[in-house]
Amino acid sequence: MEHKHNHSHDHKYCSHQLDLKKRKTAWVLLISLVTMLLEISYGYITNSMALLSDGWHMSSHVVAIGASWLAYQYVIHKGKTEQEVNTAKILSYVGLFNALVLALIAISVIISCVRRFNQSVEIVYEEAILVSIIGLIVNILSAKILHHHDDHTDHNLRAAYIHVISDVLTSALAVVALIAGFYWGITKIDTLVGILGSLIILNWSRTIIKHSYNEIKAEH
Numbered sequence: 001m002e003h004k005h006n007h008s009h010d011h012k013y014c015s016h017q018l019d020l021k022k023r024k025t026a027w028v029l030l031i032s033l034v035t036m037l038l039e040i041s042y043g044y045i046t047n048s049m050a051l052l053s054d055g056w057h058m059s060s061h062v063v064a065i066g067a068s069w070l071a072y073q074y075v076i077h078k079g080k081t082e083q084e085v086n087t088a089k090i091l092s093y094v095g096l097f098n099a100l101v102l103a104l105i106a107i108s109v110i111i112s113c114v115r116r117f118n119q120s121v122e123i124v125y126e127e128a129i130l131v132s133i134i135g136l137i138v139n140i141l142s143a144k145i146l147h148h149h150d151d152h153t154d155h156n157l158r159a160a161y162i163h164v165i166s167d168v169l170t171s172a173l174a175v176v177a178l179i180a181g182f183y184w185g186i187t188k189i190d191t192l193v194g195i196l197g198s199l200i201i202l203n204w205s206r207t208i209i210k211h212s213y214n215e216i217k218a219e220h
Contacts, residue, residue: 022072025160028142029065032167035138036062042131046124049116050174050190051132053109057170058135060105061163064098068160092215095158099208102163106198106205113194123190125182132178136171143168162208166201173197 036058043052071094143164173193180186 018072018076022069022076024145025065025069025072028145028160028164029062029069031138032058032062032065032142035135039131039135042127046128046131047121048123048125048128048132048174048178048190049113049121050177050194051128051135053112053194054132054135054167054170054174057105057109058139058167060101061167064101064163065160067094067097089216092212096209096212096216098160098163099205099212102166103202103205103209106201109198110195113191113198117188117191120187123178123181123187125178129175129178129182132171132174136168136175139164139167139171158208158211162204166197166204169200170194170197 036055039051039055039058041055042048043055071090075090143161146161146164173196177190177193180189
């Protein structure tokens with residue numbers, strides 16, 4: 001009987017842990033939504049492709065983090081109404097969804113960058129740099145909130161964390177691209193770092209898809 005209890009514990013998340021993860025996800029969702037609206041708005045206002053693409057990338061982050069929050073809400077609700085809830089399987093499905101969304105957004109950013117490469121646009125660098133730095137700070141803070149040392153099996157949390165880390169990368173690249181354009185007139189770097197960041201994100205999403213798929217397959 002003891003062995004059976006331990007096996008069941010391996011596939012469940014206690015209510016307290018799930019509630020804590022849900023609250024963390026809610027905070028990240030809120031601050032990310034505000035920052036996303038700021039970056040997209042100023043991306044259009046300043047004509048900055050780097051800032052605009054970073055803002056739209058954060059919109060995928062908002063959708064994915066929102067899906068993660070809903071997954072925790074669902075699991076907590078089911079845990080209160082049913083004794084047997086396979087949380088690992090549910091969270092793995094959501095993690096897989098998050099990773100697929102991230103991959104699609106990365107591909108769309110690459111396509112946009114290729115189309116923009118030969119276009120000449122006047123960018124309002126001062127405002128774009130300021131907003132991109134704000135975005136970078138918010139993403140670093142979000143990564144710190146979501147980081148969880150002790151849980152390596154929650155693919156939902158891991159995918160959400162990877163979304164935030166990818167936003168840290170794209171925000172940092174946006175800052176570099178805008179500074180390079182402002183001080184040295186290297187406008188093409190805006191497009192190049194967008195493509196580079198998207199390729200790295202695609203690689204990360206591939207890893208999450210693989211882990212989530214293996215977890216789902218193991219449960220069958």
